[in-house]
Amino acid sequence: MHNAGSRDITFAEAVREGLDNAMERDSRVILIGEGVPDPKAIFNTTAGLRNKYGAQRVFDMPLAENGLTGVCIGAALSGMRPVMVHQRIDFALLAIDQLINNAAKWHYMFDGKASVPLVVRVIVGRGWGQGPQHSQSLQAMFSLVPGLKVVMPTTAYDAKGMLLSAIEDDNPVMFIEHRWLHQIKDNVPEESYRVPLDKAKILHEGNKVTVAAFSYMAVESLIAAKGLMAAMGIAVDVLDMRSVSQLDVASVIDSVRKTGRLIVADTAFRTGSIAGELIAKVVEQAMDLLTTKPVRVASPDHPTPTSHFMAEHYYPTPQTIADAVLDMLGADKNSDAYRKLCELLQRDGPHDTPNRSFKGPF
């Protein structure tokens, strides 16, 4: 998949490049959001685009999430292809009426006579004390109503390819970016390419346990998988689910057929998470393939506290995931191999920043 003209760039750069590609190819694509043309450029994901495409295609907006979502839907119904951005998914709650009652249903309600080619980029916050109202991971909320597509790309490669697919899709797509992915690099082709919006991707192969993970949890799961392999010779399948509303259950079942065991790792509150839905769908279709109870790895059912002291164990880590794997396998944790694993998985830097260079605030 990695082409000649490719290089390592960050997820944020890949998003920017995807937007740039899309705007270059299609003059109907417009971009709007609080801060889109400002100097910080939505964590640099929109940098330079106003200069390049002008104030007639790149917009800031009033603080009016519901109204402006409706405005974008109206523009989409009138031949534009708007891309809207919210700096936190929490702010999209103000727009849920327009997203659920209108965007998700317009094509259906009107018998396919019109459609809403709208992309809404939202960012899941985490760390540096963003607290209860700025770090929710609400993908499940947007996924339980038919008509909206909801995706969570993990790699820079997928970010660009899925964003291009989303923009070209005739349906409304919620494009959810985890803030801690923005700085992670991956090999990304310069030209434009598409990645499907409804397929999981295998990040790591193994036959012991299937770990199906969403967004940043796929990163953590991959670290766990590599550690398990290196320290203990335990090989697990890691699936990056990528799509949230159109769960690629078939791929998970394929893997479970091999492993007989399932762990689902999500960035959200445990109860009501899309991880629960995935487990339900797997057991409804293929419980007989499971040799042991499926396990969900997610955040606890309480709001995210701001204090870094309190938040220390809020998010699952590679260690959490590796432990879930080992517990499922009934592996012995009182071993040198396990201690080596723990060493390998030890995180470098504070728990509440995406990396060492981060000096807060977001």
Next chain:
Amino acid sequence: MHNAGSRDITFAEAVREGLDNAMERDSRVILIGEGVPDPKAIFNTTAGLRNKYGAQRVFDMPLAENGLTGVCIGAALSGMRPVMVHQRIDFALLAIDQLINNAAKWHYMFDGKASVPLVVRVIVGRGWGQGPQHSQSLQAMFSLVPGLKVVMPTTAYDAKGMLLSAIEDDNPVMFIEHRWLHQIKDNVPEESYRVPLDKAKILHEGNKVTVAAFSYMAVESLIAAKGLMAAMGIAVDVLDMRSVSQLDVASVIDSVRKTGRLIVADTAFRTGSIAGELIAKVVEQAMDLLTTKPVRVASPDHPTPTSHFMAEHYYPTPQTIADAVLDMLGADKNSDAYRKLCELLQRDGPHDTPNRSFKGPF
């Protein structure tokens, strides 16, 4: 549980009586909603209350769902105990910012220094062509964020008892009424009493299959259970789940321990439904008790069409549930007993009205 001073009244009357009781006992209880004091009185659930308690406690309101939810939260923080009503749960989507970002989190965010004793009554529409924007069953959406309690009483007895518990609870409670329950009668005591907000109730006993059902689907499940018993001698457990956010998983597992089989029936879209969450929780804790794959009975993953021709098979019926039970048991459907069952379960009247006397529109 049925006392001396009890009589058969409808769910709607029971809600009215619960409100009346609560307002009589506690002058801090106030009631507000679009149409609350109007002649139709929210399907008669608020009839007479303005006359009895005056315009200082019973309010109509502007069409401003988010703002007024915030106003009620502010009043709740200031010593009142507001009960708010929306004629459709779809309208509550406009208020989800206040419900999720504020009401659900206030107690937590502020370290327990304040709490939000607010009840939001919402009604799930169904039938008579209410269509895509007026018949959503969004209980899962309100249940995936910690801090909100979400309940769906099924019987008139529970409607009154759970409403009183909800009003006395110091937390925000979404009190979801299915429109087709409003006219169903049950034996209800005149005095006030409480029903817990987090416990399922056994409606029918049996050892073959566990049917855990939500709201109106509990009514349909009970009909199915009685039919199965009468026509085929098959005894199933029917659990009325009643609580949505605090799923009574223990009761379901207790039943599954006996039956080894689980069907969950929900009023919502299949994917992302709380039924999926319940299945996930049961298998996470007790998959080994299940002798066969769990099954979810719910509406298909598309918006509700308006045309009664199209909507004819949209909602699961007692027959759907009974068939799920029989399929799970591998029962022979080519039998006289089955034909008798089908006869018993045949619905009286059109499929899109709650009963024969209904002449539309809602």
Next chain:
Amino acid sequence: MHHHALYRSMLRIRRIEEALADRYAEQEMRCPMHLCIGQEAIAVGVCAALSASDVMFSNHRAHGHYLAKGGSLNAMVAELYGRSTGCCGGRGGSMHLIDLDVGFMGATPIVAGTVPLAVGAAWAASLKKEKRVSVIFLGDGCFEEGVVHESMNFAALHKLPIVFVCENNEFSVYTHLSERQAKRPIYRIAEAHGLMTQVGNGNDVDEVLTLAKTAVQNAKHGKGPQFMEFSTYRWREHCGPDFDDHLGYRTTQEIEIGLKDCPIAKYEQRLKQSNSLSQADIDKYEVEIREEVIKSFEFALSSPKPTAMDAMERVYA
């Protein structure tokens, strides 16, 4: 002739809705239905100021808007009957109307839900430099929704070619304005948002048309968003085919005054007085309309019925 067109259009909407009301009891139109009887002049006057290329969004009470804009009667009646030939193939019913051929972009029942959409259509027109206006109908109740204010601000900020038409019938369902809004004029808030505003009698079709022409011209000539507030009166129950005066939420005097202020009867009288309309003209229109209405019901009732299989289609484009 122009007067005739206005008169005929109002009469047509009235007769169509009366026919719907009459046949509703047959229980074959199985969906909520909000009649605009008594309010026809606003839809007709506004639409008379528009070109075919201008676009429009509406709400739960959409029949008049849809018909005045030229929406297909057959497709509307069939939609109420839930048939495949309905404008939404049966998916929508009375509260969801669409006819893209005449620029009727859609009506939906979540109050205020379409208001920002209409602004978005105006935005698109402005970005594409297309000389069309976008029109949105909103009730007095709708004006209370925050999203309306967000929409007005954005329209004013970008000087968009949109016309807000507020039909103030003083009621949201059974609740009077005075229980919902402070005592102050609605249009003044629009004015404060930076919109050009006009106020008029919504039961006088000439007045509506005159104001609408000004608004449309202003909008088309870059003067930014326009807001018109029209007073009017809803004759029948909020939802459904009947009168509901027995409920007592409006006084008998109020109802009498309301019904007397019939936009059609008044206009008929005016045109007759100026000899611009004869009884023969009226009779002719009544006959033509009656036939059209009968045919539309025949069309609907003979149209194919969609199935549960159809219901599964078109979730995604």
Next chain:
Amino acid sequence: MHHHALYRSMLRIRRIEEALADRYAEQEMRCPMHLCIGQEAIAVGVCAALSASDVMFSNHRAHGHYLAKGGSLNAMVAELYGRSTGCCGGRGGSMHLIDLDVGFMGATPIVAGTVPLAVGAAWAASLKKEKRVSVIFLGDGCFEEGVVHESMNFAALHKLPIVFVCENNEFSVYTHLSERQAKRPIYRIAEAHGLMTQVGNGNDVDEVLTLAKTAVQNAKHGKGPQFMEFSTYRWREHCGPDFDDHLGYRTTQEIEIGLKDCPIAKYEQRLKQSNSLSQADIDKYEVEIREEVIKSFEFALSSPKPTAMDAMERVYA
């Protein structure tokens, strides 16, 4: 003395926030932080018009409001340090402040989220016939949210004792008013909603206090909701401890003018000119404040650290 209190209160907020800014780099206050340096006069002037029983809600930029209302400094600093003794026990950080003892009901960062809550508090006061006003601080950006309009309408409808204080610093993050709102005054919209309005220089504490006294009196005497719009200037970056002028979203002249219009320096000059304040007074205040600030940091840093176990508590009341 009254002048001294105003002066001292502004100076205290300034010094506290400067200390927070200085120590932020130590990476122990690990939460977003929005400083109000440059905007102190509004918080101080408004709070000086209030009684202890009056209540207040605020937003993401809450330090000044909280401190001016009398909120505990120790509890605030400890909260920024994420300690158990913080006003939210560490759950909230800078953007979530509360001190019920002084009527500071809560600040939260969802823009406009607390606006209707403040109206609800006023409603409760009115229902309970308690003679208190409720105050809400909102930014120019906040005014764009629809819920603010819904809140104003409800407040006007029920003539509630609420004071809306709009701090217009012309920016939402890095976006100027002119990219977000049509060219028209904010307060005129409030006026059109039926609120009594006043406009003033938010960097002149005497003026703020004078207007605020009128507003509070009006609100307490049944004249309904009050709206005040104050112009002001944010000195530092939107979020964080630093200046961000290198980003170039504000011109150098604009910044110069803004910094010159220091509410504290201006007030100091005025008081000195009228011989109401001496350098000795100032020196004394500086010393007192410095000591108080040092102690508050010591308090925070010596306070217990909450744990993940604590984080699981208090989800439900």
